[in-house]
Amino acid sequence: MSETRRAEAAARRYYRLLRARGRAAATLTAVTDGVALGLLDRAALAEVDRLFYDRTREPLPDGGEADYADDAWNGQGLFAWEERVADAHLPAGARVLVTGAGGGREVLGLRRRGLDAVGYEPHPGLRAAGARLLAAEGHPGTLRAVARDAFPDDPGPYDAVVVGWGSYMLVPGRARRTAFLRRARAVVPDGAPLLLSFWPRSQVPARPRVTHAVAGALRRARGAEPVELGDLLAPNFVHAFTRPEVEAELSASGWALLDYRERPVGHAVGRAGRA
Secondary structure, eight states, rough: OOOOHHHHHHHHHHHHHHHHHHHHHHHHHHHHHHHHHHHHHHHHHHHHHHHHHHHHHEEOOTTEEEETTTTTTTTSOOOHHHHHHHHHOOTOOOEEEEEEEEESSHHHHHHTOOOEEEEEOOOOOHHHHHHHHHHHHOOOOOOOEOOTOOOOOOOOOOSSEEETTTTGGGSSHHHHHHHHHHHHHSSSSOOOEEEEEOOOGOOOSSSSHHHHHHHHHHHHTTTOOOOOOOOEEEESSEBBBBBHHHHHHHHTTTTTEEEOSSSSEEEEEEEEEEO
């Protein structure tokens, strides 16, 4: 074998090794997540989530970083994809209920567009930071408390519902999510829009079936609430969705799927059906 052929063969073996290492790492991550998801109860998972939102920092357009309670993060207002949805589906002057409103980013962005937006958020630190920012921007009293995983006890009526960025995937269990969406349906008229955002399962780098198998076995042994395929730790609890899942949960709750996209982030728009 020539020197060139030996070099080519060695390079191919190296790339096979890299692929094997990647598969092994993904499997290890999935098993680790499955063990944790199988052993942590809902209270512990809620605490993991609180710590995640207390500690995580996100990149800013100017190249800096900010946490979710920072005015620099929430003062951005709507992301470009959210602006597109607002332009396409939210009528001028609409009264909008925002759940999972965090530090008020969506509420502020919607109000800057002339919409009458009110937000609800369970995390006390994010809620306090958002209330301060919104008050400073001339919108006091527009960010309110709500229980975790619950739809606000607010009869409305509203013209639209926005489920804050990624917060729908933080609700464990299809039954809880559909109950949440049914409550949302009750505060809007026929034809009103609803926005959800989430992680598409097709973009999850780990192995959800491995996580599901490990966590499921541990939950069954403990007699605890079952997990669903797509439940992950990243590092907080999330449920990664397929399109059929999104469509089925909307349909079971009185909504029809209008738009589904996986880029630049997973999001869907539903339309309220006849009550």
